Amino acid sequence: MKDTEPSKNEREFLLEALREGARIDGRKFYDFRTLRISFGSDYGAVEVQLGNTRILAKVSCEVIRPYADKPTEGFLSFSTEISPMASTVFEAGRQTDEEVLVSRMIEKAMRRSRALDTEGLCIIAGEKVWSIRVDIHFLDHDGNLADAACIAAITALMHFRRPDVTVVGEEVTVHPIEQRNPVPLSIHHIPISVTFALFDKGERMVVDPTYLEEQIMEGDLALTLNVHKEICALSKAGGMPLELEKVVQCSKIAAVKVQEITEQIEAALAADKKKR
Amino acid sequence: MAPPVQNTPAEQQDGEQYESGLHVILPGDLLPPTQSQDSEDVVMAPVIKLGPGLQPMSDESIVAVKAGILQSTASANRWWVQSNQKRYVPSSGESVIGIVRGKTAEHYKLDIGAAHPALLGVMAFEGATKRNRPNHEASILGDLLYCRVALANKDMDPELECFNPTTGKADGYGGLEGGHVFKVSLGLARRLLDPKTLVLRLLGQHIPFETAVGINGRVWINSASASHTILVCNAIKNSEYLSPKECESMVKSLIQKM
Amino acid sequence: MARLDTTRTSAHQLRPFSSSQNLLNRADGSAQFDFGGSSVLCSVVGPAEVKLRDEKLNKATLEVIVRPLVGLPGVKDKACERAIRETLEPIVISALHPRTLVQIVVQTMKDNGSILSTALNAAIMALLDAGIPLNSIIGSVTCIIDSKTNEILLDPTTEEIARAKSTHVFVFDNKSSIPSSTSASMDVDISNDDDGSPRPLFSESTGLFTEEEYLECVNISFKACQAVHGFIRTAVSKKIEKEHQQTQA
Numbered sequence: 040m041k042d043t044e045p046s047k048n049e050r051e052f053l054l055e056a057l058r059e060g061a062r063i064d065g066r067k068f069y070d071f072r073t074l075r076i077s078f079g080s081d082y083g084a085v086e087v088q089l090g091n092t093r094i095l096a097k098v099s100c101e102v103i104r105p106y107a108d109k110p111t112e113g114f115l116s117f118s119t120e121i122s123p124m125a126s127t128v129f130e131a132g133r134q135t136d137e138e139v140l141v142s143r144m145i146e147k148a149m150r151r152s153r154a155l156d157t158e159g160l161c162i163i164a165g166e167k168v169w170s171i172r173v174d175i176h177f178l179d180h181d182g183n184l185a186d187a188a189c190i191a192a193i194t195a196l197m198h199f200r201r202p203d204v205t206v207v208g209e210e211v212t213v214h215p216i217e218q219r220n221p222v223p224l225s226i227h228h229i230p231i232s233v234t235f236a237l238f239d240k241g242e243r244m245v246v247d248p249t250y251l252e253e254q255i256m257e258g259d260l261a262l263t264l265n266v267h268k269e270i271c272a273l274s275k276a277g278g279m280p281l282e283l284e285k286v287v288q289c290s291k292i293a294a295v296k297v298q299e300i301t302e303q304i305e306a307a308l309a310a311d312k313k314k315r
Numbered sequence: 316m317a318p319p320v321q322n323t324p325a326e327q328q329d330g331e332q333y334e335s336g337l338h339v340i341l342p343g344d345l346l347p348p349t350q351s352q353d354s355e356d357v358v359m360a361p362v363i364k365l366g367p368g369l370q371p372m373s374d375e376s377i378v379a380v381k382a383g384i385l386q387s388t389a390s391a392n393r394w395w396v397q398s399n400q401k402r403y404v405p406s407s408g409e410s411v412i413g414i415v416r417g418k419t420a421e422h423y424k425l426d427i428g429a430a431h432p433a434l435l436g437v438m439a440f441e442g443a444t445k446r447n448r449p450n451h452e453a454s455i456l457g458d459l460l461y462c463r464v465a466l467a468n469k470d471m472d473p474e475l476e477c478f479n480p481t482t483g484k485a486d487g488y489g490g491l492e493g494g495h496v497f498k499v500s501l502g503l504a505r506r507l508l509d510p511k512t513l514v515l516r517l518l519g520q521h522i523p524f525e526t527a528v529g530i531n532g533r534v535w536i537n538s539a540s541a542s543h544t545i546l547v548c549n550a551i552k553n554s555e556y557l558s559p560k561e562c563e564s565m566v567k568s569l570i571q572k573m
Numbered sequence: 574m575a576r577l578d579t580t581r582t583s584a585h586q587l588r589p590f591s592s593s594q595n596l597l598n599r600a601d602g603s604a605q606f607d608f609g610g611s612s613v614l615c616s617v618v619g620p621a622e623v624k625l626r627d628e629k630l631n632k633a634t635l636e637v638i639v640r641p642l643v644g645l646p647g648v649k650d651k652a653c654e655r656a657i658r659e660t661l662e663p664i665v666i667s668a669l670h671p672r673t674l675v676q677i678v679v680q681t682m683k684d685n686g687s688i689l690s691t692a693l694n695a696a697i698m699a700l701l702d703a704g705i706p707l708n709s710i711i712g713s714v715t716c717i718i719d720s721k722t723n724e725i726l727l728d729p730t731t732e733e734i735a736r737a738k739s740t741h742v743f744v745f746d747n748k749s750s751i752p753s754s755t756s757a758s759m760d761v762d763i764s765n766d767d768d769g770s771p772r773p774l775f776s777e778s779t780g781l782f783t784e785e786e787y788l789e790c791v792n793i794s795f796k797a798c799q800a801v802h803g804f805i806r807t808a809v810s811k812k813i814e815k816e817h818q819q820t821q822a
Contacts, residue, residue: 043426046414047457048535052495056541063495065549079683080610086682091598095682099643122640124616124678126599131638131646174643176680178614179597337817339810342701343709343747370666370706380666380706382809384817399816400704402601402620404670430620430673469671506820558819 042128042254050255057243064090064249069292071247074300076194076307082221083199087191089247091181094188096195097174100202102213105161105168113160114170117145117192125180137184140276144185145175148230148263149192152271156225162204167211169201171224182250185261189232194304197226198311228265231300232272233293235260241281244289246296260286262293266301338385340368340396346377346385366395399502403428403531405467410488412496412529413475415458425460428498428531431472435462439476441485459491459535461527491527494537495544503555504532514554517566518547546573578730580609587714587728587797590804592695594702594812600678602703606695608728610685615695617703619675627674632667634674639692642681653679653689657696660744660775664697666706675705686730687715689742689777694801701809709746711774712801714794716741718782725790727797739780741787743773743794747802771795 045053053063062068072090079086083098105112119142121129129135149155160169173195175188200221203214236248236256248256258278263271270290275281346369365371368381379385383398403411405427413425413433423435437443462475479486499507506512507528518524524538524547534551538544550569554562576584588609597603600616607613620633627634637658639650657679665675677699679692693713700707717729717737726733734740771791778787 046459048459048496059541061542097642127618179599339813342707381704382701430622
């Protein structure tokens with residue numbers, strides 16, 4: 040189904056409000072919406088709500104044979120097909136531009152930044168390695184799918200436990216979760232993405248844009264950082280040009296946001312651990 | 316958005332004993348026979364008019380097709396199911412807010428949130444004649460119009476008009492300039508049509524604002540400043556599932572924060 | 574005989590139901606339905622604009638999309654889509670909204686057996702939430718015949734299904750049951766089986782079983798579906814009453 044454009048009134052009002060320093064949902068420019076993280080009964084099942092945007096991430100694993108040229112590397116893959124449940128704009132089996140962007144973003148933020156220790160997934164070099172799969176299900180779309188997906192994916196990976204294995208010679212035994220305590224994945228760092236929506240030729244920037252803000256914005260800038268203030272990915276996919284100093288300014292704001300979000304994720308994980 | 320209503324198994328135990336004055340009806344439920352047509356007394360049998368949510372079946376029984384509260388008029392010849400939903404299905408005579416999506420020589424094409432685009436004749440304005448076409452050149456793509464559904468039929472695209480057919484005057488129908496529009500559930504929109512609705516009354520005590528409510532779940536708000544409009548919009552959105560008391564404190568806290 | 578699912582004491586006991594409606598902001602209607610450790614989220618959009626090639630002149634087009642929890646949609650999910658669509662097609666009064674689309678998206682959230690039944694129950698609750706005209710409500714349960722004990726187990730978990738010699742999924746509507754006689758009890762009593770004859774709307778069986786076994790499954794599932802209907806009625810009524818009371822200013 041086609042995307043419905045916002046009315047002229049909405050467009051003008053949103054811009055007018057921004058010029059007065061206000062956002063339509065009452066947030067400040069650099070505020071995220073309320074973030075809620077909840078865990079399923081299984082390891083590696085996480086539901087993330089960022090305002091009305093809602094995402095379910097589910098981690099699963101299997102033992103497979105590694106590539107011959109990288110015999111000690113495990114696999115990490117993401118499935119980011121956007122379900123029509125999120126919005127009728129998305130059709131099953133047909134990729135939209137937004138979907139490609141979100142998918143690339145997750146790929147860069149998680150895999151290319153080496154957030155997960157894939158060498159640690161090796162069971163027998165050249166023979167058996169773990170393949171970790173993260174299915175990201177987009178349930179409700181109210182803007183900023185990328186940041187929410189990023190939070191869901193990394194939280195799910197941190198929550199996940201794989202079955203323990205013992206290797207005797209060439210013999211590999213996988214112990215079911217019920218029999219032996221499963222093992223957490225080894226995570227190098229926690230990449231968190233912060234998206235800025237740009238208005239008025241970059242004069243005004245807001246973080247965590249809603250769907251309406253995304254429809255009206257002139258461009259966006261997404262930065263992925265970790266708590267050590269290391270930039271893992273930076274994406275500015277077209278839109279209007281942006282002065283370099285704005286990018287630096289954004290990265291400073293993002294660093295603060297990343298700190299807040301990381302603390303929230305860790306608090307949620309700790310609370311869940313206590314309950315188990 | 317609505318806070319989800321959780322139903323735990325504990326609540327489920329009191330199943331059918333759960334009694335209240337309201338008659339909640341679900342699809343497949345028959346209209347209670349004692350209240351519907353009394354077939355033995357043909358002279359007294361009133362003609363029953365069915366409203367939304369009720370359908371006559373092939374075996375002459377009347378069955379609910381939506382979940383909601385069964386309502387009837389005092390004389391008990393009009394029956395309907397009061398329910399809430401988000402998707403608009405046009406019905407003639409209702410006032411709606413549409414967004415102009417296209418224009419042909421004869422019609423404007425408007426998005427009113429229904430399955431089909433609605434047509435608004437270029438002549439369907441106050442005082443329009445073939446010679447004297449009102450100047451609506453300003454009204455182009457993306458404009459908001461407050462209109463009345465003139466014709467609604469499941470097999471045809473809905474048609475709109477921008478005047479009151481009894482007076483021939485605009486009576487408030489027409490373009491909505493400035494302000495902001497947002498979506499609410501159809502149930503909340505119906506309640507907001509009454510200017511005495513609590514949330515509107517409370518807000519009105521503090522902030523002067525203009526409003527136009529479309530039965531199609533679109534609410535337009537305009538006030539002197541953007542911050543006022545934002546406050547009014549959010550207060551209305553928040554009010555849907557609040558009791559009168561909660562509503563009062565919600566409006567109060569928003570006003571204080573201003 | 575003890576069940577593999579140790580949380581339950583009897584063969585005809587269903588897992589605790591729970592549900593919530595109107596969870597999603599973008600969809601016109603949504604509901605999540607849980608049978609214990611199995612959970613399905615369902616969204617409904619419609620009556621909405623339909624693509625020209627799917628347009629039907631005399632009725633609404635019903636589209637069902639099933640998305641698995643892990644991996645890409647496969648043959649099994651397509652079969653599920655078809656089962657759900659063909660069960661709901663006679664329930665939705667599609668003639669009231671010709672040339673429109675009613676789109677149902679089903680997403681498994683937690684999988685511990687009986688997913689098709691959970692999905693069907695979630696779908697009917699989402700349709701109710703969206704206000705799509707329906708001529709009745711449906712309820713679904715799954716049962717298995719255990720390969721070791723030959724016992725019929727209702728609402729099996731994944732573990733129990735793995736040991737089944739046959740699996741049966743049933744759907745019944747609330748027309749073949751009188752609303753006042755529906756009991757919301759979760760333990761299904763099979764002793765009095767003479768009120769109304771079971772008329773399944775949908776039945777899917779796999780494995781080997783005899784005619785008698787099948788008929789017994791029908792009867793037991795019919796009783797269990799009454800409990801599901803009772804639950805749906807209570808859940809929806811509560812939501813409507815709560816909303817109504819809050820809005821009485």
